[in-house]
Amino acid sequence: MARDVQLTFDCADPAALAAFWAGALGYRVQAPPAGFDSWDQALDAMGVPPEKRNDASAVIDPDGAGLRIFFQRVPEGKQVKNRLHLDVRAAPGLQGDARMAALEAEAERLTTLGASRIRRYEPAPPLGAGHIVMADPEGNEFCLD
Template sequence: MPIASEIFNLTFDAADPRRLAEFWALALGYQLEPPPEGFATWEEALAAWNVPEDQWQSASAIIDPGGVLPRIFFQQVPEPKTSKNRVHLDVRAWRYTDASGGRPPEAEVQAAIAAKVAELVAAGATVSGTVEQYGNAWTVLHDPEGNEFCVV
């Protein structure tokens, strides 16, 4: 019998982990992960753990304020992104209208997508294009470090 498991982190490689963490916190409605209990700041925690000061900006994380969705971790790597992502996130800009899964009218869905795209572009994303398939349309973007994602 397989052992049950769960997602602990989604991890992004990054040149600037804090910048990407702040971008994705905005995109997903997450928040920057607070410092561990007993520490007022991350700097205080890292100093107590003897992490060299030149490594304090090498990672950042965001968490779901509701505590349900997975933590997203951003780790600094020396090499730049060089090719298309093999995995990407889809950010839904709208909510179902009721518990039975009713979708809002298409005009509302498209207005919500346009508003979210505008918000993310203002935060540093770039638009790659729009895709229309099977009666649905979504926008493909790149985050500030070039990682592809979709707003649906």
Template sequence: MSSIKQFQVTFDCAEPERVARFWCEVLGYVVPPPPAGFATWDDFDRSQPPERQGSWFACSDPSGVGPRLYFQRVPEGKVVKNRVHLCVRVGTGLLGEERLAALEAECARLLPLGAVRLRLLYDGGDDSCIVMQDVEGNEFCID
């Protein structure tokens, strides 16, 4: 039996392209080229039946190391806390005030993109993080 080496993270959301473009900015990901035969993603989207237009979007790590992120439109809105969330690793190896400064700097970069800061969990060591929400209210951490 072989082990799985790659995986995709899927987000349920109301506006797939909007959420995907937010995460592209957060992670330095890119939107892949449109399918063969289409000059743009808008051209591809217009070729779909009306009920499928805007129903999904994706982005990927340009280095090919990180997982592909897939965003799919669902009819229901977010109601409760996520059971799974992304942790954006910006303070790895940093401690105390140096770590806190790195977390705060990343938080400041993400706020104009539409992120919302919820709370700082600060222990003075290497487990501190800032809990945030993306543009549709999905929780994530900067750690």
């Protein structure tokens, strides 16, 4: 039986991290429920106090093909390296210098959105195509692959 899968990030600022990942992946912040023009309007109707309105956010693939990504506020900060990370496939089908140039261009774009660069791994054929390790604005590692 097929299951819906959602990826969840624990974080300090769900709205900011949702905005980053929406820009990084070409996703969009999930719209408020039907009948509401804004999340503030929906949260007012639900009785959510202002100080709790950034406790969660989500982004979705506008084409409906990708995973929903959910961001939830937690009190503790990130402590150690991720045991699970995203690979952002920024250079599918490319190899060698063309691949690394495409990854560099994407790394530069993501840096302007708030990501930081951690390390570049050079191609090492036959199995290593080369990639760049990055971190989102809250330090969660991901790879440009």
